[in-house]
Amino acid sequence: MRRSVIAGVGAYLPERVMTNAEMATIVDTTDDWIVERTGIRCRHIAAEGEKTSDLAVHAATRALAAAGIEAAEVDLIVLATATPDWTFPATATTVQARLGVRKGAAFDVQAVCSGFIYALATADNFIKAGQSQCALVIGAETFSRILDWTDRGTCVLFGDGAGAIVLKAEQGQGGIADRGVHSTHLHADGRHHDLLWVDGGPSSTQTTGKLRMLGNQVFRHAVVNLAEVVTEALAANDLQPDAIDWIIPHQANRRILDGTARKLGIAPEKVVVTVDHHGNTSAASVPLALAEAIADGRVKRGDLLLLEAMGGGFTWGSALVRF
Incomplete structure (x- = not known):
């Protein structure tokens, strides 16, 4: 395969x-x-x-x-x-x-x-x-x-x-033990545009614009959507949460990371956290967290990783990867 x-x-x-x-x-x-x-x-x-x-x-x-x-x-x-x-x-x-x-x-x-x-x-x-x-x-x-x-x-x-x-x-042989990307799961819901957006663009205002956010509402959607898309990835591969070696999440906010882990019943020590010294780096945050966890020896060859993120749009998704 x-x-x-x-x-x-x-x-x-x-x-x-x-x-x-x-x-x-x-x-x-x-x-x-x-x-x-x-x-x-x-x-x-x-x-x-x-x-x-x-x-x-x-x-x-x-x-x-x-x-x-x-x-x-x-x-x-x-x-x-x-x-x-x-x-x-x-x-x-x-x-x-x-x-x-x-x-x-x-x-x-x-x-x-x-x-x-x-x-x-x-x-x-x-x-x-x-x-x-x-x-x-x-x-x-x-x-x-x-x-x-x-x-x-x-x-x-x-x-x-x-x-x-x-x-x-x-x-590969086609089993979960194979290295590589096993599944990806993408979602979007454009009804929530006004919760997280930039108030400019070449077609609308002819300006770059500035980021605007209703943080409390984004937080509620984030915990629910991220937990659901992680569960979706596990179900698609017939896995239980304890099969995952590391969750590599989008680094938006420590409270979102903790809330998602609690909702899934995943031990916090299995979650790679870099938000404290990177902040939210948007599309860069997942690969930055992955790179740091590899560099410091946490993530090793053969580990099963669950990558997940949510962003403006709303968009959200996950990927199950054997490193």
């Missing part, structure tokens, strides 16, 4: 770190207020002139090196971002050119914080259909560029960063 296997993972965070103490000099807030409500202590902020494509290229280069693969082998780039360099062309094509990839397709996916799961599902289906042999899947964001720095309900939450994985086509 043809399967998409993670051959390498890479991450990149901008050099500048903004602590909660610094945030308190910009907006009416305190370190205690932010930590109590979100679990966030600091986040990384892109330098002036540092674009989403710059972050993506760094992460992709590291993923290729970890996989021991040359850029010439890549025949597909799917880049998840809600903060592209330009309205067009796709930021993925900029990454393609800078990496020296000369074949196949390159395009962006926009599903906000669920973007990486959507991009992973897209690349996985390309590989399973025989249309790709080696894909780069990237989540990269510069959310600091669309924040209203006077709105403490949103500006304290987000940071910048990028994460990437290399997917390669391999043959």
